[in-house]
Amino acid sequence: MPLRKALYAGTFDPFTNGHQDIVLRALSLFDELTLLVAVSPTKKPTLTQDQRLKLLREIFANQPKVKVEAWDGLVVEYARQHQIGHIVRGLRPTGDFEVEFQMASMNRKLHSELDTVFLMTSEKLFYVSSSLVKEVWSHGGDISQFVPPRVLEELKKVKG
Numbered sequence: 001m002p003l004r005k006a007l008y009a010g011t012f013d014p015f016t017n018g019h020q021d022i023v024l025r026a027l028s029l030f031d032e033l034t035l036l037v038a039v040s041p042t043k044k045p046t047l048t049q050d051q052r053l054k055l056l057r058e059i060f061a062n063q064p065k066v067k068v069e070a071w072d073g074l075v076v077e078y079a080r081q082h083q084i085g086h087i088v089r090g091l092r093p094t095g096d097f098e099v100e101f102q103m104a105s106m107n108r109k110l111h112s113e114l115d116t117v118f119l120m121t122s123e124k125l126f127y128v129s130s131s132l133v134k135e136v137w138s139h140g141g142d143i144s145q146f147v148p149p150r151v152l153e154e155l156k157k158v159k160g
Contacts (some may be wrong), residue, residue, distance in 0.1 A: 003031040003032050004030045004032075004034045004085070005030060005031065005033075005034070005082070005083065005084045005085060005086070006026060006029070006030040006032070006033050006034070006037075006084060006087065006088050006103055006117065007033070007034040007036050007075070007078065007079060007084050007086070007087055007088070008023060008026060008033060008034070008035055008036065008086070008087070008088040008089075009035075009036035009037075009038045009071070009075045009078075009087065010036075010037075010038060010130075011018055011037070011038055011039075011043055011045060011047060012035070012037055012050075012052050012056065012130070013042050013043065013045040013046055013047055013052060013130055013134070014046065014047060014052075014130055014133060014134065014147055014151050014154075014155060015023075015056060015059070015130075015147065015151050016051065016128050016129070016130055016133055016141045016146055016147050016151075017125055017128060017146055017148065017150065018092075018122075018125040018126075018128040018129070018146075019080060019130075019143075020059070020092065020148060021090075021121065021122045021125055022090040022119050022121065023060070023066070025117065025119055026088045027063070027065055027066070028064070028096070028119075029117070030086065030088075031065065032065055032066075032067065033057050033065055033066050033067070033088070033103060034066075034068070034069055034077065034082070035060070035066060035068045035069070035080060036066070036069055036070070036071050037049055037052050037053055037056065037068070037070045037071070037088065038067070038070075038071055038072070038075065039070075039071070039072040039109060042154060045152060046134055046137075046155070047155070047158060049070055051154060052068055053068055053069075053155055056068040058150055059148055059150055059151075062111065063142055065160045069075070072094065074110070074152065075087065075107065076107050076110045076111040076114055079111060079114050080100070080119035080137055081115075084114075085114060085115060086114070086115050086116070086117050087114060087115070087116045087117070088116075088117050089103075089116055089117070089118050089119070090118075090119055090120075091118050091119070091120050091121060092102070092121045092126045092129070094126070094127070094129075095128055096128070098156060100116075100118065103116075104116035104118075108110070116152075121147045123144075128146050133146050133147060135142065137155060137159075143155075
């Protein structure tokens with residue numbers, strides 16, 4: 001029986017507890033999960049791509065089902081090249097559905113064998129987003145309850 005492989009793509013800048021919740025839940029559904037650190041031309045990252053890759057590899061070092069990669073092309077092309085049949089996306093009750101549905105529909109049109117699996121974000125984390133975390137952080141706020149400890153350590157180094 002072939003491996004059930006999925007990918008979870010995002011800029012992960014920074015990687016939040018909400019992201020981690022989706023990853024941990026996706027691991028119960030799939031044999032292998034690739035965290036794909038994507039490049040977004042419209043976003044200015046706080047952490048470099050190398051920093052984000054390193055952090056994710058450290059956070060999931062003891063999880064053999066997780067692979068961490070970077071990609072600057074279409075996610076569907078990565079999936080096609082690596083024989084991945086599913087994309088995992090988290091949904092928050094903050095208007096995500098329309099955008100995510102549109103993206104999933106386009107991905108399906110570009111790669112007809114690729115399915116998107118939506119996981120509802122945990123109710124205790126549904127308001128957490130990378131952009132809000134970055135905003136709180138930029139104003140000197142405490143983000144320790146929103147990101148894994150290792151991410152907070154790295155952000156403190158960047159802020160100096």
